[in-house]
């Protein structure tokens with residue numbers, strides 16, 4: 001494995017994409033047990049947003065949307081929301097398309113309000129102040145941590161004043177966590193983290209006010225820092 005100057009393999013993105021392309025169905029089944037915390041933090045953001053009055057035609061961005069269930073679907077459940085959902089994995093985006101844009105009439109209506117974008121989130125580009133909220137669950141953790149810092153900065157620019165970022169991160173400081181096999185035999189995987197204090201500092205330095213943050217153990221006993229930041 002060829003490493004860059006840091007402990008991050010040079011082909012980290014290609015390898016992550018290749019793995020999710022293979023294990024997406026298995027991951028999506030495995031992660032069902034993690035759903036409650038994602039739903040709790042999505043609901044928290046909806047509460048924050050509605051506290052300042054009803055939002056007309058909100059624009060939401062989801063980074064690393066996976067197969068779109070349950071979060072992208074929840075975002076689309078706002079009758080006027082326009083949702084941009086991104087993932088690096090071709091398989092995940094195809095599954096999201098199937099899950100969210102099936103033949104049913106309700107889904108056909110959603111298709112006008114959903115943009116699915118395949119690709120590395122760090123290569124996305126949007127006009128400043130495009131979104132009311134950005135959701136990133138278990139996805140920023142796959143970026144090398146220097147890229148996490150840059151990504152948080154971009155998200156800050158893409159959000160409207162008063163908009164929200166909700167995301168989770170590992171709570172401990174680890175430049176590179178690599179597993180040769182994660183959920184299956186062919187799923188090399190990579191994660192990275194600045195740790196709790198530094199992550200919160202990065203979020204604040206990007207111009208967010210941290211309005212909620214907590215280290216929570218999920219249903220498989222992994223600890224994550226959950227953060228809601230307000231622009």
Ligand SMILES: C[S@@+](CC[C@H](N)C(=O)[O-])C[C@H]1O[C@@H](n2cnc3c(N)ncnc32)[C@H](O)[C@@H]1O
Nearest residue numbers: 020064065066087088089120121137138139142
């Ligand atoms: C652990 S899964 C989380 C999926 C979904 N957010 C959820 O909570 O179930 C991580 C997702 O992020 C995607 N991902 C990883 N690196 C990415 C990147 N650089 N850009 C966009 N998506 C990425 C993966 O393909 C995968 O679908």
